[in-house]
Amino acid sequence: MNKRLPVLLLTAPSMIILLGVFLLPMLLMFLLSFENAQESFSFENYLLFVQDPFYVEILWRTIRVSLWTVLTTLVLAFPVAMYMAQATGKMRGIITMLILAPHLISVVIRNFGWVVVLGEGGWINQMLLSLGIIDEPLRLLYNELGVVIGLTDSFIAYMVLAIATSLYAIDPSLSKAASILGASRVRTFFTVTLPLCVPGIFAGVTLVFSLSMSAFVTPALMGGTSVKVLPVIAYEQIMSTLNWPLGAALAFLLLGSTILLVSAFTKIVETKRYKEVFAS
Amino acid sequence: MEKMIDVELRNIQKKFQNNIVVHDFSLQIEKGEFISFLGPSGCGKTTTLNMIAGFLEPDEGDLLIKGKRMNGVPPYKRELGMVFQTYSLFPHMTVAENIAYGLKLRKQSKAEMQERVQRVLDLVKLPNVADRYPKQLSGGQRQRIAIARALVIEPSLLLLDEPLSNLDAKLREELRDELKRLHQEIGVTTIFVTHDQEEALSLSDRIVVLNHGSVEQIGTPTEIYHNPASEFVHTFIGKTNRLHGVVTKVEGNRMKVQTDKGFVVSALQPAKAVQEGQRVTVFIRPEKIVLSAETAPAGVNQANGQLMMTSFLGAFTECQVQAGGEILDVKVQMLEKLAGVTPGSSVLCQWHEEDVLVMPAEGDRL
Ligand SMILES: Nc1ncnc2c1ncn2[C@@H]1O[C@H](COP(=O)(O)OP(=O)(O)OP(=O)(O)O)[C@@H](O)[C@H]1O
Ligand SMILES: [Mg+2]
Secondary structure (H helix, E strand, C coil): CCCHHHHHHHHHHHHHHHHHHHHHHHHHHHHHCCECCCCCECCHHHHHHHHCHHHHHHHHHHHHHHHHHHHHHHHHHHHHHHHHHHCCHHHHHHHHHHHHHHHHCCHHHHHHHHHHHHCCCCHHHHHHHHCCCCCCCCCCCCCHHHHHHHHHHHHHHHHHHHHHHHHHCCCCHHHHHHHHCCCCHHHHHHHHHHHHCHHHHHHHHHHHHHHHHHCCHHHHHHHCCCCCCHHHHHHHHHHCCCCHHHHHHHHHHHHHHHHHHHHHHHHHHCCHHHHHHHCC | CCCCEEEEEEEEEEEECCEEEEEEEEEEEECCCEEEEECCCCCCHHHHHHHHHCCCCCCEEEEEECCEECCCCCHHHCCCEEECCCCCCCCCCCHHHHHHHHHHHCCCCHHHHHHHHHHHHHHCCCCCCCCCCHHHCCHHHHHHHHHHHHHCCCCCCEEEECCCCCCCHHHHHHHHHHHHHHHHHHCCCEEEEECCHHHHHHHCCEEEEEECCEEEEEECHHHHHHCCCCHHHHHHCCCCEEEEEEEEEEECCEEEEEECCCCEEEEECCCCCCCCCCEEEEEECHHHCEEECCCCCCEECEEEEEEEEEEECCCCEEEEEEECCEEEEEEECCHHHCCCCCCCCEEEEECCHHHEEEEECHHHHC
């Protein structure tokens, strides 16, 4: 009984802060989202997503951009994680540092860097033009591609570290065992290494997906006015249009769809076998 | 009948950054033989095994399996079975899937696969665990499954890298007997790596004793035990008493040694002949010394002393006897039966001359 008192006392400050600045505002926002222009209760704001094609397209775009980001980070991160897993401890440290180093710089500045690089006058387009590979500059910015590039840069570190951590945990003698039983290196990868780092992939995918769904700065800077995603629209409604109820509804829609998709993904991944093998 | 050579190592050498880890290793293994690599930690046992398996390439020398040169052939093309110290079962596969892994790669039909899996499971006496995951098995069961997985592909050679060292003493003995039974039943050529001399002695047809990457001796367990080629082999294979002395007389195949601490020891002439006046080291195993409560004058192959310390180990008691400035280790069965002998009492140590091993003193060998 008296064991719980110290726990209660120690957690009380953070609990109060959490309650005051997180849960309470959330609740107020939630109630606010059901208000219409006449300040009475209605589902009007939420019905927009069923009735107005503009908002439906924005929801789809947000999900689409996030899925592409997940896919590109996954494909790019895997080889890096594989390399880290077989490197020495010192090399692992160096690579981890290199991966995290860009995060020391504000995301705003990094995104402006991309704007300079990817723009029509940026060195990528200039080089391709002067080599004669293209006749007119490629559009790498202010479209979904630009947003995916920006988000990939922002979140790839999470994917690398999540996968690398699960690769570290694999006993290296397992690939030796597969090899002596007759499996080539490719075969060993697909039958042993890949299945065993599913928890890492799962963690990386969930993390990058949630972060991409709620990302604001990168889509705002690299998507421009033509490819707006949910967080950007919500921001506009609250800050420019001052339509707080609609902004709140947009935010909860974003939250709801992220939770829904992540839980659906979890359901698919966590098969009976997965639970038997990886549950601690 | 001509003997079939299954595996041959010809002057194998391996370096890691100028550090020679395996030096001029040559060995022929007959079909069906059970060979142990025995040696202290770091002597190159695993390295040698990894070269046979194909995980490492020798810097010099040839490796032949069934007469075919194997240098440069990747492990997955060598058709070997291997059991690792850490079991190395695939955690995401059931026992049956683990065992079937090698069969699947060999494109066997489902029915045949199932039958063979069940057959090896029966062989290792675990017929009912097919659907479990490795983590639902005990350590001993995991090791049995690892052995089953290696055997199911009917390898031409079975490699075992300290497969018992992660198990507790009782289980280790049980699995040791199990390994012996399996080997007698299926007769697969086996290389067994260990640093435990008891395992090597009890299981092997022949033992290869390694030290610092070099072969010290290759021989049957009895040869290794009774006729060690070097002081290292003798001391590594079990506890021993070491006395220094000088040869005083050589007569035919017998000889006498006066030890520095005053014992007179008679012995048979060793393989490496010694001469009168030469400095030698005399070895007597603790279990070869007989302890009694008699009082007799010191003489040839006997010494008076005082019992210092005893530790009762069940089947026998380990004693230390202080005798003429030496501390002798003595192993006694049933010390309880020696009436009146307790720590502090006077005892007589005796031994037979055929149990004494004489070797030229280390310095003189050069
Ligand atoms: N990859 C490597 N790089 C450098 N040195 C190595 C490497 N692998 C092994 N060694 C060295 O080679 C020597 C022999 O190692 P090996 O693993 O063969 O010993 P072992 O006889 O199996 O010992 P243990 O009984 O401890 O397993 C050791 O001194 C070890 O430090
Ligand atoms: Mg080893």
